[in-house]
Amino acid sequence: xxFIEIDLRLLAQSPLYIGTGHGFGGILDGTVVKDAYRVGxxxxxxxxLPGSTLKGRLRHYFQHARQLLPHxxxxxxxxxCRQQLSAQCxxxxxxxxxxxxxxxxxxxxxxxxxxxTTLDGNALTVLQITQRTGTRLSxxxxxxxxxxxxxxxxxxxxxxFKTTINGEMGLATLNTDALNAPEVVLMLLAxxxxxxxxxxxxxGLGKVKTTVEQVRVNGQASLNGQGxxxxxxxxxxxxxxxxx
Ligand SMILES: [Zn+2]
Numbered sequence: 472x473x474f475i476e477i478d479l480r481l482l483a484q485s486p487l488y489i490g491t492g493h494g495f496g497g498i499l500d501g502t503v504v505k506d507a508y509r510v511g512x513x514x515x516x517x518x519x520l521p522g523s524t525l526k527g528r529l530r531h532y533f534q535h536a537r538q539l540l541p542h543x544x545x546x547x548x549x550x551x552c553r554q555q556l557s558a559q560c561x562x563x564x565x566x567x568x569x570x571x572x573x574x575x576x577x578x579x580x581x582x583x584x585x586x587x588t589t590l591d592g593n594a595l596t597v598l599q600i601t602q603r604t605g606t607r608l609s610x611x612x613x614x615x616x617x618x619x620x621x622x623x624x625x626x627x628x629x630x631x632f633k634t635t636i637n638g639e640m641g642l643a644t645l646n647t648d649a650l651n652a653p654e655v656v657l658m659l660l661a662x663x664x665x666x667x668x669x670x671x672x673x674x675g676l677g678k679v680k681t682t683v684e685q686v687r688v689n690g691q692a693s694l695n696g697q698g699x700x701x702x703x704x705x706x707x708x709x710x711x712x713x714x715x
Contacts, residue, residue, distance in 0.1 A: 473649040476637045476687040479662060481520065481581060484678035486601050486625035489524055489669040503600070503624050506580065508588050518599045518626040519582050520668070525634065526578040528668050529661050530567045536660035537562065540707065543653035562653045566638065575654065576638035584631045601627045605674055625676055633684075649688045656707055659683060659700050 489504050504524075505516040537544055544562035552560045552569060560569070568574030582588075587595065604622045640652050649655060662681050669677040686694040694700050 473640045474637065474689050475640055475649060475655055476635050476685075476690075477658065477662065478635050478684040478686075479581070479633065480584075480682050480684050481632045481634075481668070482680040482682075483626060483628045483630045484666075484680055485628050486603060486676050487520075487628075487630070487669045487679065488603075488623055488625045488671045488676045489518075489520055490623075503626050506582060508582075510588075515596070517583050517588060517595070518630060519580055520632050520634070522578040522580045522634070524668065525581060525636070526567065528665055529578070529636075529658070530563065532661035532664040533563055533566065533657055535664055536657045539660065540657065543657055562657055566654050566658060574638075575640065576636055576658070578636050579634050581632040581634035584633055587630065599627055599630060601625050603671070603674075603676070605671075623671065625671075628678075650686070650693055650703065651707075655686075656704070659686070660704055663697075663700070663704065 487503070490502075504519055504521050506519040507514040508517045509515075534547075537546065547561045547563045552564045553571060560572075564572070564574070566574050566576045583599070590598065601624075602622060603625050604620070606620050636658075638654070640649055640654060662683050665681040666679060667677045668679050671677065682697045683694070683700045684696065685692055686700065694703060
């Protein structure tokens with residue numbers, strides 16, 4: 472087994488709406504997800520990107536990545552993947568899991584960068600949240616109805632988050648270099664591609680810049696910074712196009 476860790480930094484490029492996931496079906500829960508952090512003897516709210524949100528978005532971009540580098544994995548197929556042993560599933564099922572088995576990667580919550588939480592508590596409280604009001608079109612009647620007026624809280628575009636996604640790679644899926652494993656390559660490309668997260672994307676919310684800070688294999692730094700990762704991905708791209 473090889474243990475892979477990918478340090479991610481997410482920089483908001485517009486306000487982000489990361490809802491708590493409750494209350495569709497008429498009533499919109501307009502608050503963003505927060506965790507708490509301690510300042511002295513006080514707990515203060517801090518905007519946070521839940522691991523489940525990250526996982527969902529990365530899975531979406533992982534599917535894109537697989538289409539861009541199709542030689543790395545066959546596409547997911549509900550029926551075939553169900554019948555296979557874990558090692559023979561498509562890369563997406565191996566990484567993210569399926570109804571029948573757990574994925575090999577874990578996606579912890581992404582809190583604010585620690586630098587930001589050293590700001591004066593009140594400054595951070597004001598800084599991290601903005602309000603957005605808008606209307607939603609009723610698609611069936613193409614009219615703006617009063618009851619579709621919404622106000623939501625959004626995380627501001629000055630925020631940045633970090634997390635470390637990690638996973639165990641079985642030897643069966645490895646070449647000599649764990650970084651060449653399809654799961655890792657496609658995950659790194661998925662991170663590169665991830666430029667939207669959260670809700671209200673159609674009204675311009677949710678733009679994000681994702682960079683890989685470091686990739687470690689069994690605790691050893693193997694790629695340092697997005698430049699390293701991009702170089703790696705470029706070389707695979709060339710190999711992929713020569714060998715479709
Ligand atoms: Zn699959």
